[in-house]
Every structure is written in structure tokens, then in C-alpha cells.
Amino acid sequence: METVNYNIRLDPDIKMQAEETFSAFGLDLSDAINVFLRVSVMRHGFPFELRKPLLKAETLQAIAEADSIVEEYKNGTRQPKPYTSVHDFIQEILNEEDGEDEEDGEI
Secondary structure, X not given: OOOOOOOOOOOHHHHHHHHHHHHXXXXXXXXXXXXXXXXXXXXXXXXXXXXXXXXXXXXXXXXXXXXXXXXXXXXXXXXXXXXXXXXXXXXXXXXXXXXXXXXXXXX
């Protein structure tokens, strides 16, 4: 079968995640894109439903931030902070919200 080259721009993180996902099916990214295009042609449109996200932008941003934090723990660039009590943990959160660095208030 004759093929043609086509260049596309991708977010590097999405590309990496897609490659990992499709490799579980024995596909490289080029194969997966070809599958997407073939099914799109067969269905005369996208092979899935497109809808506006039900989540607010702030929620989507928080999810992305949480995913980023999880990834930092996985790759070792972020380490968990030790706390001696729940009080210390809550106080640090309150201090971060107030822009403070030291414990100087009660909960």
C-alpha cells in the first residue's frame, strides 16, 4: 500500500501518554492515527461523541495539577512532607493560603 507523509504538532506529554497507551495494543502512534482516520472515514465523522466538558475550567485545572503532583512523586522529583500531627498539616495549609511561612496562629 502506498503511503504519504504528514507532519503534525503534538503536545509532548500527550504524545508520550498516547504512545504508552497504544503500545499496549501493539500499535505505534502512526498505526493508531491510521486506525483513527479509517474509523472516522467509515463513520463519516469522529469515532466518538464530542461534548463540552461537564467540569468547570477550575476543576479541570485542579485535576491537571493533581496529575502533575502524582507524576512528580512517581519520578522522585517531589517527596512527601512528614507531619507529626494532623494539626501541623492543617496549620501548614492555612499558612500557605495566608501567604505565611511560620506557625503563628491557632486553627
